[in-house]
Amino acid sequence: MDTPVNFEKPSARPPVQPPEGCLAVAIRVPVRIVVLVLVVPMRLVWDALVVGGRFLHRTVLGPLARAVFVWPWVALWRYVVVPVAKAVGWLAKVLLIVPLGWLYRHVLTPFGHALGWTARGIGAGLAWVYARVLTPVGHACAWVVDGVAAAVAWLGRYLLVVPAQWLYAWVLAPVGIAIAWCGRGLLWLLKTVGTGVGVALYWVARILLVLPAVALWRWVLAPVGRVLLVVGREVRDALGHAWRIAGHVSLAVGRALGTLFRWIFVEPVSWVYRTVLTPVGHAVRDLVLRPAAEAARGVGRVTRQALAAARESARQARADFRRMVFGEPRQPLPVERREPTGDETRTLGRSTTVLTKD
Template identity: 55%
Template sequence: MELEKRPPEPSGRGPGGAGASGGCLVVAIRMPVRIVALVLVVPVRMAWDALAAAGRFLHRTVGRPVGRALAWLARAVCVWPFVALWRWVLVPAGRGLAWLARVLVVVPAGWAHRYLLAPLGRGLVWLYARVLTPVGQGAWWLLGGIGAVLAAVGAGLWTGAVWLGRYLVVVPVRWAVRYLVVVPAVRLYARVLTPAGRALARCARGGVRLLGVVVAGVVAALVWAGRVLLVVPAVAAWRWVFVPVGRALVVVGREVGEALGHAWRVAGYVSVAVGRFLAALFRWVVVEPVRRVYRGVLTPVGHVVRDAVLRPVAEAVRGAGRTVRQAVAAARETVRQARADVRRALFGEHPQGDAPASREPRRPAGRTLDGSTTALTHLTKD
């Protein structure tokens, strides 16, 4: 039981009827469009369903076996040769090359490093530490003393040259630049350039204001003209032309879409009904006669053939097999007895206690009617 009130249904689907949202236009468009859509969509839907059924049938009967065969062929052509090549050619070749590299490169290189390069390196280190380092340190100390003396002499000479240059060149040049260039330039900037710049700035500000007033008037005139010539006609065209036409097109498009969807669903029901009818027709025309022929004709004939031909043949084959097995067993027993006779003739009789155990497995006796032992209990007792 619903306790809450349902929200109002969208326009065109409420209780007001089919044409509650669009009025007479919807009523005039809906039924013809649905009829035309149904007439056009039903063949397409039936063809689509037929193609889908054929595709599923081909996928089950052809696609899967062909795909499996192609997969097996691809494995046989592309995978297995490379696996065999890797397993039986590349891996042994790689192991052989690794062994050769180890024997021809690694072992000689290790021997050379251990018995040649390492002693030579130790000798060079001893030579560097015991001979070259003391010699270098002495030479460095000597060069450091010579450099210190030369640095002291150069510093004294540089200090005298700097003092002479300062009092003979820098001071006169500084005085000349100050009183001949800087003071006249400052007075020129303060007395001439500053008043001229202020006058030019005032003139520029006045020109900018005048230009702003002119541009504002021109822009206002253009805005008014654009509003009168463009905006007002565009708003009128949008309000009185495009909006009504757009609404009509929306209604038509919505009805066409709904009609196509409804026609597609109806065509689905029609396609299902036609498919069931064709399946029933195929079953009653082909399957049922074949089934009746199989049950009424082929099955009795097969039973007769089985009882009259196959079973006697099978019994004869089994009897022949038993006969052959018995003949083979008799021949085997005869050979065994002949071998025992030859052994007795050559080596004599063995004592009862020293008789060699037979190499043939002893077959346990089967269960008889007057005995209570079975093959399992006989084997356990043995």
């Protein structure tokens, strides 16, 4: 029978915490108390500033920023930049792209083809000149140069290289060997003296500088550093714990203040609005405002009628005054109409007109 395979991921072991000393335990409690007393007011002030900043951002800064920075740029882009860009693109297409395309197709392309044909002809001529003229001349020049180079090499070998080899073998090499032997002896002497001086300086520096520095590091600086490290770690942990505790305290204080504000102000105001102000407002609307509005509308109608009657009376008075001073106005003379009147006109029941009448 097969053994079932466990595909579950083994649980990770918790990290092993290093053992804490008595110094860390002794420092932790007072540091956390002091830090908690100092951090809680700071966290309360910080949370209050955050809430105020969010409210100010939602109500003032956000709409003001959109009205001042976003909407003008959107309007500028939509109603200025985009139409101008479209107009510039159309002008560029009409004034540049279309003429350049026509110039490329009808001028530059034929001119390029002609230049290519001419270049191919010139290349064929140059190839013939290279193959038939320059290549033989080059071969002749190379043969002459090879002969001159062989002669110069032979003269150089027997006039320069052989004497130089003899000079190196019988003069320079012995002198160089002697100088090298003297140099090695001098270098050994300097190395011996330098080694002795270096050993002496090493022991002097070790005794006067290194051993005191090692003792200072081992017995003073390292313990002080470990103590400061423990203190710093505890202060960091205390600040973290205090900041989290202050957050919980701030949240509780905020909820308590919100609940107290709702109990003291919001719910009484809401109750007064629902139970007192709304019925009073309805009663004032039904008993005072609507009758007053109806009375005002009636007064307005009466006033408009009185004003209309006064205007009509004033118009009649002006007309009577004009007739009394200037007399009756002249009556307009009748104008002779072009179409015939009376029985001569065409009617719907007759088929004859003035032109077809007997």
